[in-house]
Amino acid sequence: MTKQGWLALMATGTLLTAGCGADGPLEESRARPVVERYAALTYENYTDVVTQALRLREAVERFLEQPSEERLSTARSAWINARRAYGQSEAFRFYGGPIDDEDTGPEGQINAWPLDEAYIDGIIDGQEPLSQELITSMNERNGETNISSGYHAIEFLLWGKDENDTGPGNRPYTDFVDGITPSNAERRRQYLSLVTKQLMEDLESVRAAWAPGQDNYRKAFVAEAPKEAVLKMLTGLGSLSGAELAGERMTVAYDNKDQENEHSCFSDNTHADLYNNALGIQNVYLGRYGTADGVGLDELVAAVDPKLNEEMKQRLQASLDAIQAIPAPFDQAILGNDSSPGRQKVKAAIDALRAQTETLVDVATALGIQLNLE
Template identity: 45%
Template structure:
């Protein structure tokens, strides 16, 4: 994990985040809120009731995770069909199911970055949320399977290593954080193989999945096992956000003081927008020019990564996903500062517009010349995402809450 510096929308105040917001499913909600500011410290803060927003947010999170779990189960079914009858059609169906499953997961990234169920760290037990197992990247594909120039590489081609959930997880990111063994990108690599072409995705042959051939049975077992592990992690997240048990995180989140809950929500949105999307996922690749610095490099799905992460931010701000359509942040902000709400909507729309101009496939942007218009378009997305985060911080000041955003590695 990277060590990151923190800044806040009220930087004159000291902030301690030493205590996890989800250390375990039985810990009580903290008495001291790390995201709420006092009126004396922040100046005048209007009175408001954010409970409808917080309650609707919890319902939206649950609905998004439930859909993500359903789509992961569809992926599991498609993979089972591939392994039962390997063909180009069944391989294509499994790839399409992965893209669909990935689309729903991406929208859950707007629930990260405040040590909720997805990414908590328990300092006592060293237990962590499943984000690192679900979504870690970049991925060193040679750690999992054969690659160009190394036909016998990876765990799959090492029969001395048993391929169980426990053994695969025990190998995950041990000596190098790129030695990823689990999650969506491990499945992606297994379905597509290496991407050796700047204009198309990977082209793993369907023959890699025919039973009894070479180490194919180990590849088949690996693919089956890591898919089951994704579903197990998503089941954990669905349970954590089901507000039907006093020990579940959702119950505690809804019971938090308004400013504490809002600070977490806004921190998540600002961090995803500014740090994760603008800096880590887009600027890093633009600066390096390395096609391997695109997030979904095997499937060439990276443009969708950007689109649906941004969709997740919109979902939270407007309080809607699937059948959930209640009070969003827009409702609260509009009631207190209509001009600021309009400013946020304009920022969201500007970001959407900038993203719509990005080239496909995404890795062609990274491989382009320094003066290529595609790079200028990517820079406009970075600027729009950073400006969007700045407006979120303004909303934090209006509501009297901390908005905590990482600033670097």
């Protein structure tokens, strides 16, 4: 979603804290370890994001040194690998943290979508000298689909427009080779190099905000009253689960049956994007990332309502299972009538995410927080 879209989302979701006594569910000794684990988990995830983005940049630069089909394929694989870690980090959004702070957050330069392909082609075909400053200044200029930077700009440059019913886009590597096609190959190479470098810098800035032992956002976050920090955690999970994932990323495409409304439409990686978004929600609730595990929201909820905690964990797994059941590619699953197998699977995943979101609201209530989501 574009930054403007995210701000609209935030305008429809507000939270009010309910009072908690000293022995309440968010009492300091119970909640502080959960807040600290969240901060550590966030840093672990963003460290993985930066590591994978560096591998993407290295693969892109090798491709640009000597374009070939093999090196283009390697760069595409690196992009897909990078999306796994980033997709899970979406659970840290939607409460004005470092990535999407209204004034300083770089999210709009990192993951904005949907993207107008002609807009990037127009910049490449233009006469203005290319630079990182130009690319970021053009991002979302005069329109939400005027995306010039981030993962999806790189995706379009690597795959090209998807005109294949059964697979992703298939841009030829010769689009980056001088003298073979009238394609502005030199400027396309330069653009891909610059936009990948900018992505690295933006992601590094977000990771730095969560680094331990620094005078940064993480330090302020863990110093907050636990109920304020948990409120932010639940805001991120509820907003991603409901209005963003079930809504913007799935229902819009389901209703419109248009591949332009799917998240990663050039690479046909949307099914994996959706899965990793949902996995990120589960990660935060359980306090884990990869093989690293710690105290999560589940332990707070289990202390006040064990049955609700089990229901929440079941909802989280049900959403993952429902998304995984959607046949790839996503742009074909949304087609046909409502009784077609693909659309039924997409609808089932949307319903699972909505039920999950409702249970997250119940979780918040059990912890003394009133969560008002769209």
